[in-house]
Amino acid sequence: MDGRGTAGLLYLREEEIRLAMELLFYGYRDFTAGPDAILAELGMGRAHHRVLYFVGRHPGITVSELLAILRITKQSLGRVLQPLIAGGYVVQSRGRSDRRQRLLSLTSAGEALERRLFESQRALLARAFRDAGGPAVEGFRKVMLGLLGAEARARVGLRVSVAGAPVAGKVA
Amino acid sequence: MDGRGTAGLLYLREEEIRLAMELLFYGYRDFTAGPDAILAELGMGRAHHRVLYFVGRHPGITVSELLAILRITKQSLGRVLQPLIAGGYVVQSRGRSDRRQRLLSLTSAGEALERRLFESQRALLARAFRDAGGPAVEGFRKVMLGLLGAEARARVGLRVSVAGAPVAGKVA
């Protein structure tokens, strides 16, 4: 009736791809809206959140490692890290084996703020997970993992493969 | 053995949430890397891509509608729209029923560029979909939809519910 033939499949395929693109665009934006609002009140932005998050996840992380995760320059990190240190959210300590390193950790104030930002996103994500159901969450992880480059996949890959399973060992 | 009791469940739950957060962070970044590189060669950025994308999706869209989708100010849009018009990627035409409106459409050059950007992301997304499998893709859509706010959900919600089904009607 429409004479599309195989082109019809390509059309649907493209629609599926574009739908996913829009879900990622809107989803990422709405997912970050909560923390953005909280941070704005404190005169901070998304870059501060990222530092708080990864320092919280990796206490004692070096500046170099943090730069590699965020993929920004040290100049960019400095602009956001200094206020966090001055504001009492992050502390530096010299490396024990290598005294050139500055190991970063959260203060209790830093932990509290990171927790507050986390809870904002946790609420949204937990609701989305609950509404979608367990198998859907598993599918979500699979697809998202496929979007990661080699470097990022190496960072989270192991955790994806065991997510949901009651593993007692360290997950970091 | 570790005496966690119910706290253990909460711990795993939090790990699951943090994993999703990191997947979204790394995934969004790596997903946009392809277009970013192409656009950089043309002296454009991600904002130009978004305009090209949504104008391509909605030929004849008004400036107001585009602003509502992107959630930016007209000043921000202007800075990115003017170069696209000057570069011959987008054309404006006065609205027929309302001559105040400037309806936006892509030129053939605009369509070609949008197509090039699209193909870059399509390749990545198609591979992720294929590797993950059909049910996983369905789960991905469900979870992502749950992250959208009411406004964005109204824009893509209908399409999500019928995605994958061979619907002949209009999908926009």
Place this chain on the structure above:
DNA sequence: CTTGATATGTCAACGACACTGACGTATCCC
């Protein structure tokens, strides 16, 4: 036909967050 609302454009200033390039210091390691 005047008048108020609407759609759009634009000037100016600013802020957040990224970049390159260059340089300095402390420390490590050979």
Place this chain on the structure above:
DNA sequence: GGGATACGTCAGTGTCGTTGACATATCAAG
């Protein structure tokens, strides 16, 4: 001692968002 490494910082630039103010064209209603 000397080169490499880890980190910090100064200076300049670019993208992309913001607010505020103002101009113009057009619509829609009294």
